[in-house]
Amino acid sequence: MxxxxxxxxxxxxxxxxxxxxxxxxxxxxxxxxxxxxxxxxxxxxxxxxxxxxxxxxxxxxxxxxxxxxxxxxxxxxxxxxxxxxxxxxxxxxxxxxxxxxxxxxxxxxxxxxxxxxxxxxxxxxxxxxxxxxxxxxxxxxxxxxxxxxxxxxxxxxxxxxxxxxxxxxxxxxxxxxxxxxxxxxxxxxxxxxxxxxxxxxxxxxxxxxxxxxxxxxxxxxxxxxxxxxxxxxxxxxxxxxxxxxxxxxxxxxxxLFGATTAEVDAFEAVARYRPYLAARLEEGVSLSAMTRHMLGLMHARPGARAFRRILTVEAIRPGAGLEVVDRALDAVREAEARRERVDQAA
The missing domain is CATH 3.20.20.70 (Aldolase class I)
Known part of the structure; x- marks a missing residue:
């Protein structure tokens, strides 16, 4: 053809x-x-x-x-x-x-x-x-x-x-x-x-x-x-x-493409990925098979190490679900809030 x-x-x-x-x-x-x-x-x-x-x-x-x-x-x-x-x-x-x-x-x-x-x-x-x-x-x-x-x-x-x-x-x-x-x-x-x-x-x-x-x-x-x-x-x-x-x-x-849409923040990316995660979990796919690709998402942000650790350690546990992702995100939010409080106090 x-x-x-x-x-x-x-x-x-x-x-x-x-x-x-x-x-x-x-x-x-x-x-x-x-x-x-x-x-x-x-x-x-x-x-x-x-x-x-x-x-x-x-x-x-x-x-x-x-x-x-x-x-x-x-x-x-x-x-x-x-x-x-x-x-x-x-x-x-x-x-x-x-x-x-x-x-x-x-x-x-x-x-x-x-x-x-x-x-x-x-x-x-x-x-x-x-x-x-x-x-x-x-x-x-x-x-x-x-x-x-x-x-x-x-x-x-x-x-x-x-x-x-x-x-x-x-x-x-x-x-x-x-x-x-x-x-x-x-x-x-x-x-x-x-x-x-x-x-x-x-x-x-x-x-x-x-x-x-x-x-x-x-x-x-x-x-x-x-x-x-x-x-x-x-x-x-x-x-x-x-x-x-x-x-x-x-x-x-x-x-690179000249799009007029907003840049996609890491938290927004996870929100968009969430329906896919939920659907695959329902099919029996392990959480770790999907979240292993997210480990670098918070690179250079406060809480990045905790984010990686939670996804690495907890996602492999039997029955791990979206609550693990939520905990990982919360770790970043808490670390960023601490950083902001320190910066304000300085």
Missing amino acids: TAPADPLKAHRRLSVAPMMDWTDRHCRAFHRTLTKQALLYSEMVTAPAVIHGDPERLLGFDTVEHPVALQIGGSEPEQLARAAGIGADLGYDEINLNVGCPSDRVQSGRFGACLMREPELVAECMTAIREAVSVPATVKCRIGVDDQDPEQSLFALVDACAAVGVEVFVVHARKAWLKGLSPKENRDIPPLDYALVRRLKRERPHLSISINGGIGTLDEAGAHLDSSDGVALDGVMMGRAAYHEPALLGLADQR
Whole structure:
């Protein structure tokens, strides 16, 4: 099928990265309480798991999450096409191919970052995916792996995929060192090369290029979207910063999307999340499975430590319910009130 003009173009200004064990359906529902505009991504799911696994457990999502993308991993075009079709039929707004994960498990399966060495195979995979779905089919990649020259490897991968009709790329602006570095080290140690990603956009202006890697604040995100040097990237993808300090997402719609609605305060976000929590608790989901994604919400606020402790310790207890969330919020309110009284007395 031929994909229409990118329906997610506006949402790509900010996206939350796919992160294993983190961006599950509960995390995404929580993040959506903070931002209506940002594009959310699933955890990476392998194509065989999509095809043969439990679809509700692996792929289920709530309608509140839209727009939401499914990231899949693999290197067999037929499998990827089937997996993409399943994801699109379930209602995902985008299918994204992982060409960036550096884990040992990914390498042994011949997908993820090691595919940077096989641009023509990636192009074959993307051809199969695009033919299977009508939603955008996109690529998330690194700038290279191991001893590759990023100026060659990145352009080779992007050009091969663009030649078969792929128009949207998310580039993690680091190499992946598959030999010698752990997946965790690969998130920090290889140097960032933002200039190369900007050069890619400058030389391929017809493509949508989003940048990922090391972006910790909305000010930094805004700088990447700035066109003062004649190049405006199409989007910024944030990962760990958005997860560990989710309150920044509550500021994003105004600051990056130009929304006229009010910024979403942490307390308002919890109020919005509450109906989702209640509904899932009724279905038998444990409170801790949902509140673990909230631990950084009160970052840098008085009472943040107590908030985290209550959610961490009490939410895992059998039968824990919304009263635990209320106690955690009360701890913050009390700490803020104490701080205010001290400030007034000073």
